[in-house]
Amino acid sequence: MREFSLPALYEVPADGNLTDLIRRNAALHPAAAVISRKRNGRWEDVTAAAFLDEVQDAAKGLIAAGIRPGDRIGLMSRTRYEWTLLDFAVWSAGAVTVPVYETSSPEQIAWILGDSGTVACLAESDAHLAAIESVRDRLPALGRVWQIERGAVEQLRAKGAGVPDTEVAERGRIATADSPATIVYTSGTTGRPKGCVLTHRNFFAECGNIVERLRPLFRTGHSSVLLFLPLAHVFGRLVEVASVLAPIRLGHVADVKNLTDELASFRPTMVLGVPRVFEKVYNAARAKAQADGKGKIFDKAADTAIAYSRALDTAGGPSMGLRLKHKVFDRLVYGKLRAVLGGRATHAISGGAPLGERLGHFYRGIGFTVLEGYGLTESCAATAFNPWDRQKIGTVGQPLPGSVVRIADDGEVLLHGEHVFTGYWNNPAATAEALSDGWFHTGDIGTLDEDGYLAITGRKKEIIVTAGGKNVAPAVIEDRIRAHALVAECMVVGDGRPFVGALVTLDEEFLPRWIADHGKPAGATVAELRTDPDLLVAVQRAVDDGNAAVSKAESVRKFRILPVQFTEDSGHLTPSLKLKRNVVAKDFADEIEAIYTS
Template structure:
């Protein structure tokens, strides 16, 4: 009898609900369904091909590409035969691809298209273990015999028996290596997080219970599948619950696909929610007169309703009556227009989100549940549950996991979701896993009701020239509450005082840049600077003297992945920001 693993669960779904929808892909303007029976057959076929190519227990495959069925099929197939997949961010350079493929010792690499294939061919000479590159459907393979089309790859397994496959599947050990998650890393080269089959199945079970995921739910897959959070929402959770997944056509078409699919479950990183917030707030801000008054009343009612529901209390009859009224007049129309007409679970994670964004969506009857965790504990440490939520926190610890705060304020975690260690890096493993406790590197505190508050990163602590320790994260989040501010980075390590680099939102940045090119009075720029200064003053008023931001600079461009200031999961890389904007920073400290 097979052990309880994610690949084994796939074949259970195929047996229990063979003709139910497992995933959908848009082809020719329509969403085409693949059943659980077909999904399991595809995974079995890919696994047999891996076996034919000489892969098996302890082998690895690497994958680089946007969210596609082939990505997930090969991922599950590699796990099913006792191997481990390793996802690579599509934004990675050829050198970064070479590092991960070589470090993971992958014999097979799956790429999305010719653009990703070019990265590999450029560095193949530095990949002595790589034997085959497989290209997803719809792209050319060139003339290299080592490069296979998806169909050619699947044909390699035609002589491998089903019995040989199921023998491997049944032999999987719960504590055996299931997958490698390479950290995007804000500092240094990425590390391979080793997650076991038990890590994945246990976390999927918890996620299913916390979100009450059912076979009638559906989600939209669009965030990088190389990140553990998207894997939970695209692979492990749906396989465990039997829910269906829609694969977005591209990141550019995500908003359009969101409106078409109207998913019941949606996961977004803060930048996704911030962009949605900007768009919806802009539309609501155009309302005049009676329509504006109705929108404002609806927002007040929505916030009041969810403030009560978060405490698992019953709203008053007046609030319920108002909610029913505004559901027809405001909520339903706005949610349908954005793509949340059926949404019942909305989650934000991977980075801190501003409380004002969560408050805004609560006002539209769209409560966002913030989750906190990391790759090293398979995604979740804490989660704001329905009936046990507190906006501005990351919720209580998830059931079955111990969370404690060390003397220095570090959040430490112990439980069945904690990883096996870093691949081929015992030193880093020993520093992060201490007596069974995962040392997260994050700073936090519990309030009196057991809700976890994130206060910063140990490595992000600023030590001023005067020896004061300052955590910049909360200052930055407060600055970002202003609608003009898209990003803020506080500077001041070994400096006499704190300063900040400000990135404007797209519309304000465009106006600001246009004014910069004109001669004469810069009225628009003066107004933007004044508004940002007012926000800085408001934030400073809530801080101790040593924590106040003395000067700020509005930078000339947004932070980007390609320019090095953001990781693929859109976290700020402070060191790169400091290097790339050194001139602007130095100017703020010039006498």
């Protein structure tokens, strides 16, 4: 057993709640632009004083509508300004926010709103409203549903016009640090989602210590972040609350299809995202360079960036020759890549899935450091992250200050601290299984080095045991294979089988470019190409790269290219883009069988 901890850098308030933050900002920085919102194609700043007024007006409307302290209020929307506004309004009314992914099915909506006992809901669009109404007969506690795109904020302001300021002030003080702030339902990779109860204390401990440990990235009056993660996911909420706590300027993006344009117009100083975002930026840049006949230059630039970053971790640092090459490529390539990410950002925080060591070195090498972290809904997002001044690429960093990470005798990662959730809503059996003597059992397998840096090597329940008795953690090889531009998703199989195999799906954005470059018929589908020799060779290269990270017994011997995608709509991915392995294994049982019989 091994454990590591760091002293807390932020003192969690003895009582009080998250609404104290917006009142503090309005008092100390009334004219500061704490949030920017997009209107008519332009970013408009919202001052701390104006944001407080808007929040309190919406909270008055909720109070006038009969919302009582402790009531659960659903919030189903894409990432937009109103999400953050209404989140703080719910808290200011003394209630509890229950996020619902805007892509959720009626069945999922019925479960989340029903299990949590939601009494009212805020929904973004006609489609969201229709989905909620389609299951209303299964939601006896649900009352009013307001629609954001049809004036929910304005309706609440009008309804609450007669509520005195003193009443909303009293409501805002009802919740204590240990009161529930939100119930966030887990992605449900292995069954029905469980509602994680996160308190105001959890968010204070989480966001306060992150902001203090990364203070150079959270500079009031200078720093800014563009939030494009779903706010129904706890990582998105971390960004929201940490930005308000710091405070720094926060922007929202609902449509990630235009993310590069939004980054260019907002120009954040910091980016927070998931590895797939950084993979796509790299793959798109490489594909464009190849299309322009500059593929070899890009590849040399990428190799130089990686070598330069690796050399930064050595005693002597980069050689003079490497520095000169790096300087040349900075003018030719790296500066353009930084411009795609907004032009001002020097750092990013990545979570939700492993980033991959090669990609981490590439980005640091181009002057854009991606700090990888690790966390779960139950740990209120990040429970470990790389510090800005002592990054160790290939790890998920050191524990959150004020918390403890322990590695159990069987390799499981255990967590302790004020950021750890209090339990699952209405599920004492699951709570008792996950929490023992104050320690949360993550289900992840990991290691701690001598400096307290954590590396995640797999999931306890996802360990594959081959017929030969070899234990295989899928995450390592899957992440390496998935890093290839041509690969969208990869799932390793082989439990009880003679060797390890893999199911692979192809990237829909990159495939047409590969088809054109290799002289295949325009418009050819994956189903038509999945046995094409050239395509098999290309995917084999990705598999070979993955195999290089593991032993021979753990390596993928055979793979099958699937003619479809793993998506949330198909039921194979959770809203946070994690594989539902049991569903994939069931739906593609014939493909798995073909790996071992062909």
